[in-house]
Amino acid sequence: MNGIVSYGAYVPSHKIETGEIASVWGADGSAWAKNLNVYSKSVPGPDEDVITIAVEATRQAMKRANLNGDHIGAIYTGSESHPYAVKPTSTIVAEAISATPNLTAADYEFACKAGTAAIQTCLGMVGDKQIENGIAIGVDTSQGAPGDALEYSASAGGGSFVIGSKNVIATINDTTSYTTDTPDFWRREGQKYPRHGGRFTGKPAFFKHVISCGMMMMERAGTEAKDYDYIVTHQPNGKFPIRAAKTLGFTNEQFETGLLTPRIGNTYSGAVFLGLAAILDIAKPGDRILAVAYGSGAGSDGFDLTVTNKISKMDRSETVEDMISRMKIVNYATYAKYRGKLKMGSTK
Amino acid sequence: MREVSIIGIGITKFGELWDKSLRQLGLETGLAAISDAGITSKDIDALYIGNMAAGSTLQQEHVSALMADYCGLASQNVPATRVEAASASGGLAIRQAYMAIAGGFIDIAVVGGAEKMTDVSDSESSYTVSMGSDEQWESKAGATFASLHAMMTQSHMQQYGTTREEMSAVSAKNHYHASMNPMAQFPFTISSEAVSNSGLVSSPLRMLDCAPNSDGAAAVVLCATEKAKKYGKKSIRIIGSGQASDTLSLHHRKHLNQMPAIRVAAKRAFKSCGKKANDIDLIEVHDNFTISEIIALEEIGIFRRGKAAAKILEGETKLGGKIPTNTSGGLKARGHAPGATGIAQVVEVVQQLRGEAGDRQVKDAKIGMVENHGGTAATAVIHILEGE
Numbered sequence: 001m002n003g004i005v006s007y008g009a010y011v012p013s014h015k016i017e018t019g020e021i022a023s024v025w026g027a028d029g030s031a032w033a034k035n036l037n038v039y040s041k042s043v044p045g046p047d048e049d050v051i052t053i054a055v056e057a058t059r060q061a062m063k064r065a066n067l068n069g070d071h072i073g074a075i076y077t078g079s080e081s082h083p084y085a086v087k088p089t090s091t092i093v094a095e096a097i098s099a100t101p102n103l104t105a106a107d108y109e110f111a112c113k114a115g116t117a118a119i120q121t122c123l124g125m126v127g128d129k130q131i132e133n134g135i136a137i138g139v140d141t142s143q144g145a146p147g148d149a150l151e152y153s154a155s156a157g158g159g160s161f162v163i164g165s166k167n168v169i170a171t172i173n174d175t176t177s178y179t180t181d182t183p184d185f186w187r188r189e190g191q192k193y194p195r196h197g198g199r200f201t202g203k204p205a206f207f208k209h210v211i212s213c214g215m216m217m218m219e220r221a222g223t224e225a226k227d228y229d230y231i232v233t234h235q236p237n238g239k240f241p242i243r244a245a246k247t248l249g250f251t252n253e254q255f256e257t258g259l260l261t262p263r264i265g266n267t268y269s270g271a272v273f274l275g276l277a278a279i280l281d282i283a284k285p286g287d288r289i290l291a292v293a294y295g296s297g298a299g300s301d302g303f304d305l306t307v308t309n310k311i312s313k314m315d316r317s318e319t320v321e322d323m324i325s326r327m328k329i330v331n332y333a334t335y336a337k338y339r340g341k342l343k344m345g346s347t348k
Numbered sequence: 349m350r351e352v353s354i355i356g357i358g359i360t361k362f363g364e365l366w367d368k369s370l371r372q373l374g375l376e377t378g379l380a381a382i383s384d385a386g387i388t389s390k391d392i393d394a395l396y397i398g399n400m401a402a403g404s405t406l407q408q409e410h411v412s413a414l415m416a417d418y419c420g421l422a423s424q425n426v427p428a429t430r431v432e433a434a435s436a437s438g439g440l441a442i443r444q445a446y447m448a449i450a451g452g453f454i455d456i457a458v459v460g461g462a463e464k465m466t467d468v469s470d471s472e473s474s475y476t477v478s479m480g481s482d483e484q485w486e487s488k489a490g491a492t493f494a495s496l497h498a499m500m501t502q503s504h505m506q507q508y509g510t511t512r513e514e515m516s517a518v519s520a521k522n523h524y525h526a527s528m529n530p531m532a533q534f535p536f537t538i539s540s541e542a543v544s545n546s547g548l549v550s551s552p553l554r555m556l557d558c559a560p561n562s563d564g565a566a567a568v569v570l571c572a573t574e575k576a577k578k579y580g581k582k583s584i585r586i587i588g589s590g591q592a593s594d595t596l597s598l599h600h601r602k603h604l605n606q607m608p609a610i611r612v613a614a615k616r617a618f619k620s621c622g623k624k625a626n627d628i629d630l631i632e633v634h635d636n637f638t639i640s641e642i643i644a645l646e647e648i649g650i651f652r653r654g655k656a657a658a659k660i661l662e663g664e665t666k667l668g669g670k671i672p673t674n675t676s677g678g679l680k681a682r683g684h685a686p687g688a689t690g691i692a693q694v695v696e697v698v699q700q701l702r703g704e705a706g707d708r709q710v711k712d713a714k715i716g717m718v719e720n721h722g723g724t725a726a727t728a729v730i731h732i733l734e735g736e
Contacts, residue, residue: 195469197469198469200366203364
């Protein structure tokens with residue numbers, strides 16, 4: 001059966017704590033951290049962007065499965081912070097892993113679920129035998145305006161999955177999607193920061209789509225929550241995914257491994273990829289995983305996965321937890337500099 | 349002058365009604381009120397609409413004709429009038445209909461209030477609400493209603509020793525009442541401690557001192573009392589009505605901790621029916637902030653100036669107390685949809701006087717009062733209602 005052949009992840013090595021951000025705005029850091037269940041978030045360095053993160057994660061995935069560029073027939077990168085409005089991220093990733101020129105590539109945008117749409121595309125192409133392997137990447141260096149609630153959670157990171165039919169470490173048993181026109185969060189062309197509908201982003205947006213998609217996925221699979229070892233959903237903050245998972249009937253033990261937002265913030269398109277990578281880092285053959293992504297605008301992609309025996313032979317060192325444990329705290333001034341929030345003077 | 353009765357009521361649940369448009373809300377409550385009154389569209393002589401914000405939140409003006417149209421009254425060319433006085437829009441719309449019927453110009457009017465406040469961002473809805481303050485002296489200078497009421501609170505605390513605990517008791521009591529109101533936005537109890545420990549908005553006001561900006565609608569059918577019997581429903585008479593205005597900006601007033609327009613409107617309403625404060629069995633007041641409920645009860649004369657907060661803490665305004673106040677949950681817990689609020693307050697008192705308020709029923713309620721004001725009470729409208 002087709003599925004995940006390999007996976008890679010990347011989390012920047014800096015983080016800022018919620019209390020530090022709150023102190024700049026005269027807000028109650030403890031209250032913000034508790035209300036969002038986000039205590040720190042990753043901060044990309046000044047030389048990091050969606051492309052560098054995508055390349056790092058993809059190189060890790062290629063190395064883990066001893067793949068080279070010739071094995072890759074497609075690369076699709078999902079993000080809402082592609083460095084270029086016109087010029088694909090995916091071609092640069094392809095060049096960096098020596099997969100050019102005999103492949104197809106494109107960038108996707110569907111808010112935070114563009115990467116999982118890329119998985120579905122690769123799955124279709126592999127299933128149709130158009131390609132041997134395709135790479136789906138979910139990555140973001142998300143934007144939160146200074147002083148906005150998003151600033152407490154918008155972070156950076158990403159994952160890269162090789163989707164194929166041979167040497168599969170986790171079969172994708174089935175996938176389904178739940179899509180509507182729901183304007184909960186958006187950024188118009190040329191705007192630096194997104195706008196959001198406040199509380200509207202909750203019940204009629206995230207919860208409606210994630211819960212509906214999760215239920216559809218389990219109905220199609222003929223499963224119940226107890227049949228799964230893990231669940232990972234999109235995680236815009238640390239509270240929403242817990243409430244969604246519990247509504248679907250899952251327990252702490254099932255969702256805590258993939259719940260990274262309390263420590264690294266909301267990595268947007270990278271969130272489900274990183275959560276799933278953290279699960280694969282420790283998963284055993286036979287483990288079953290439910291993954292449900294969410295993208296504003298809005299839609300959810302659901303995946304029913306089963307880990308295979310192949311995972312036991314994979315070198316799974318340099319885990320997501322290793323990356324998180326290496327993160328160093330920066331202050332707001334450094335964060336502002338790294339994120340280009342300072343107005344610089346001209347130098348002669 | 350003819351007597352006027354309320355023969356029908358309708359109300360939606362208040363809250364974040366993202367799946368309902370302004371016109372849907374208006375239609376829903378209008379039909380409910382007409383159905384409750386037992387009248388048909390042909391009986392309606394006029395429509396009055398309370399709405400504050402549609403122009404800025406929905407880019408929709410001319411709301412009166414819109415509502416008449418969507419309530420199926422356009423083909424009958426029913427006169428439709430929009431009334432705007434910030435958060436007093438609903439109460440004032442009732443007063444306009446009351447005067448038209450009392451004056452003999454019409455016999456039956458439907459008065460509806462509807463508002464959509466949550467289809468825009470929090471900052472946009474706050475900006476819209478601030479339009480009810482003085483643009484030149486207040487909103488343009490950065491003053492919000494929270495900050496203006498915070499100054500009123502500080503002044504009240506300084507002069508009368510009003511405490512944090514007393515302020516919190518207002519909100520906790522209103523949530524207790526809302527827990528028995530299925531139409532309330534927040535139908536659950538909260539503790540005084542939770543109010544006192546909620547996030548600071550503008551010192552000393554905390555988040556749970558402040559009413560939300562809600563979506564919602566309410567409607568009543570007013571009828572000349574002499575013709576009300578024809579429709580059979582238990583009618584409630586409007587025995588008193590008063591209105592007053594004051595300086596729009598707070599700083600032009602002599603006292604920061606008083607709302608003179610409420611005092612004057614109440615005096616006029618009492619005078620119009622020969623009643624006094626101690627004749628009132630229950631009251632709905634405009635608690636957009638906890639301090640507003642305290643000051644309103646003092647201005648109306650329910651309690652002496654500087655004494656209301658302590659009486660609230662003692663439980664005198666709680667269901668079962670001496671003068672149950674905001675049995676609906678008030679603006680704080682039932683919700684505050686500016687144009688609909690004044691009408692929703694009247695709906696609550698009508699339900700109480702009919703004996704249809706369920707678990708929150710005030711025993712033997714005969715006379716009820718409604719106080720609705722706009723801004724920091726630059727407009728105040730009072731109605732006194734009496735059951736059969």
